[in-house]
Amino acid sequence: MATSHSVHDVEVDEQAGYWSLIAGNRNFRRLWAGTVVSLLGDWFNTIALYVLVTELTGSPLALGGVFLTKMLPWALSAPLAGVLVDRYNRRALMIGTDLVRAVLVLGFLFIDQPVEVPWLYVLLAAQVVAGAVFTPAKSASIPNITTPRELLTANALMSATWSTMLAVGAALGGLAVEVVGIHAVFWIDSVTYLVSAVFILGTTIPQDTEPAKRSLVRSAVREIVEGWTHLRQNPRIGRIAFAKATWSIAGGGLVYMLALLGERVAPAALGAGIGVLFMARGIGTGIGPLLTRWLFQDRRQWPTVLGGAIAVCGACYVVVGVLPWTATTLGIALLCVFVVAGHAASAGNWVLSTVMLQKRTADRLRGRVFSTEWLLVMSAESLSILVGSALLEAGWLDLAGAVQAFGLLQVASGLAWLGIVVPREWADDNLQPRKTDHPPSDEEVPRPETT
Numbered sequence: 352m353a354t355s356h357s358v359h360d361v362e363v364d365e366q367a368g369y370w371s372l373i374a375g376n377r378n379f380r381r382l383w384a385g386t387v388v389s390l391l392g393d394w395f396n397t398i399a400l401y402v403l404v405t406e407l408t409g410s411p412l413a414l415g416g417v418f419l420t421k422m423l424p425w426a427l428s429a430p431l432a433g434v435l436v437d438r439y440n441r442r443a444l445m446i447g448t449d450l451v452r453a454v455l456v457l458g459f460l461f462i463d464q465p466v467e468v469p470w471l472y473v474l475l476a477a478q479v480v481a482g483a484v485f486t487p488a489k490s491a492s493i494p495n496i497t498t499p500r501e502l503l504t505a506n507a508l509m510s511a512t513w514s515t516m517l518a519v520g521a522a523l524g525g526l527a528v529e530v531v532g533i534h535a536v537f538w539i540d541s542v543t544y545l546v547s548a549v550f551i552l553g554t555t556i557p558q559d560t561e562p563a564k565r566s567l568v569r570s571a572v573r574e575i576v577e578g579w580t581h582l583r584q585n586p587r588i589g590r591i592a593f594a595k596a597t598w599s600i601a602g603g604g605l606v607y608m609l610a611l612l613g614e615r616v617a618p619a620a621l622g623a624g625i626g627v628l629f630m631a632r633g634i635g636t637g638i639g640p641l642l643t644r645w646l647f648q649d650r651r652q653w654p655t656v657l658g659g660a661i662a663v664c665g666a667c668y669v670v671v672g673v674l675p676w677t678a679t680t681l682g683i684a685l686l687c688v689f690v691v692a693g694h695a696a697s698a699g700n701w702v703l704s705t706v707m708l709q710k711r712t713a714d715r716l717r718g719r720v721f722s723t724e725w726l727l728v729m730s731a732e733s734l735s736i737l738v739g740s741a742l743l744e745a746g747w748l749d750l751a752g753a754v755q756a757f758g759l760l761q762v763a764s765g766l767a768w769l770g771i772v773v774p775r776e777w778a779d780d781n782l783q784p785r786k787t788d789h790p791p792s793d794e795e796v797p798r799p800e801t802t
Contacts, residue, residue: 366644367501369508378496378554379505382489385550387512389449392543394520395527396456398629399536400475401610402528402622407465411611415740416472418607419733424476425483426729432484433578433722437715441488442556446548448481448488453544455481459537487721492556494709494717503644503706510640510702518633525626559714578719587779588711588720590772594657594704596727597768598664598697601761603732604739605668606632608754609690611743615676615750616683631687632694639698653703654776658768660700665761667693672755 373380404417435444458474461467489509497505527536582589609628617624639660647656667689674685712720739757742748748756 367498367504369504372497372501372504372508376497376501378556379493379501381550381554382492382496382556383508383512385449385547386489386509387516388543388550389547390513390516391520391523392540394517394629394633395524395536396459396540398521398524398622398626399528399533400459400471401613401625403459403462403533404468404471405614405621407463407468410744412740412744413468414610415607415736415744416468417475418603418610418736418740420472420475421479422603422729422733422736424479426726426733428480428483429487429722429726429729430578430719431722432487432725433719435484436488436491436722437717437719440556441492441558442551442554444488445485445492445551448485449544449548449551451481452478453541453548456537456540456544460534483722483725487725490705490709490721491714491717492558494714495558496554496556502709506706506709507640507644507702510698510705511637513636515633515637518630518637521626521629521633523626525620525622525624525629528622528626529620578716578723581716581720582723585711586775588708590654590775591657591704591707591711592720592724593727593772594700594768595724596731597658597764598661598700598761599728599731599735600764601665601735601757602697603735604757605735605754605761607736607739608750608757611750612671612676612686612754616678616686627683627687628690631690635691635694635696636698636701638691639695640702642695643699643702647699647703653707654773655769657700657704658765658773660696660765661768662762662765663696664693664700665758665763665765667696668758668761669755670758672751672753672758676751 373383400417401414404413408414455474455478459471462471462474493505493509494502524536527539582592609632610625613625613628614621615624616628643656647653670689671686671693674689675682676686677683708720708724709717735757739753742753743750
């Protein structure tokens with residue numbers, strides 16, 4: 352059985368620098384490089400799909416369907432993905448899903464009529480299911496290829512990379528759609544998955560795996576239930592697993608509305624308008640982890656920061672909803688300022704909750720915990736998008752009113768976290784460092800029954 356770094360059981364206050372992590376850790380460097388390339392292609396692909404569905408249908412609900420198809424298949428497949436990630440070689444799973452996605456995205460080349468939009472949803476769902484395996488495999492692998500002093504830096508860098516590629520990919524993707532066309536964008540995305548697979552092929556990723564005592568099908572339900580049971584029996588893990596989902600209650604709808612807003616600020620160049628606003632979102636989520644790592648080094652503050660970040664993000668979107676949406680440089684710049692600020696706050700919630708889950712969960716259960724967290728996040732985002740798109744399609748709210756309403760809902764969600772979760776965290780030994788702040792030993796983790 353491969354073993355992970357046992358030194359993760361030791362609290363480390365000094366954090367590694369970004370350059371020393373990239374230069375000194377070959378395995379992380381290659382995993383990170385593959386992530387950079389594939390994320391760039393993903394955001395090219397995302398902007399192209401938004402533009403394609405909008406041009407073919409002109410329906411807010413149809414565009415909402417793209418967002419939902421990015422969420423629901425992920426939510427439904429996440430628990431089984433967690434079993435795969437804990438049971439099988441994570442490196443092989445990441446390479447395999449990259450190759451599958453490289454083929455799938457080429458199917459979008461054949462979608463050019465409104466009647467074919469359902470096939471777009473089918474292809475996108477398959478792409479998302481593959482990603483639902485890749486993402487928890489990557490998240491669960493990071494603690495296995497980093498030292499304790501590298502862990503927070505690695506997570507902050509991965510989060511900042513996602514954000515940077517969102518900013519760069521959205522901006523360049525919007526430009527590429529206008530200049531070279533949607534089909535060229537899908538070819539580019541396919542190539543980026545192949546490049547990512549090559550980078551990951553050169554890594555060595557140790558992991559703790561539990562030997563399979565039964566077939567995957569027979570054990571899936573049992574192990575999924577075990578993951579949920581683990582969250583319920585370990586409140587310090589279960590609470591943090593809800594941090595991102597609390598943001599998602601309104602956050603999913605707000606990000607969906609951001610795509611609709613792109614048409615308002617640039618009606619003559621839809622791809623560019625969406626690209627600019629999503630670039631602002633990416634800049635915010637890139638700044639957020641860096642500021643969070645710098646401002647909140649005391650881990651006792653982190654549960655409070657999680658709730659505060661949700662409320663701040665919601666407040667920024669309330670402002671977005673009341674601003675005049677003018678297709679002028681000043682008007683677009685003002686919108687972007689508040690989009691940047693809102694997503695800088697939400698990114699702080701994201702990176703801190705990820706690190707807390709990694710540190711509190713044993714390696715052999717980490718994949719299931721992260722996939723369960725993703726199930727919660729994607730379910731909350733899906734419901735948020737479904738409600739938002741239905742309200743707009745029915746005409747019960749205009750876009751400005753919907754942004755304001757969902758922004759207020761997110762403020763309320765953040766305040767609820769502060770009032771419900773934070774007192775429980777402080778009551779748990781006043782958040783003093785304790786054994787369960789780190790991955791528990793095998794003796795501390797309930798083992799599944801054997802037959």
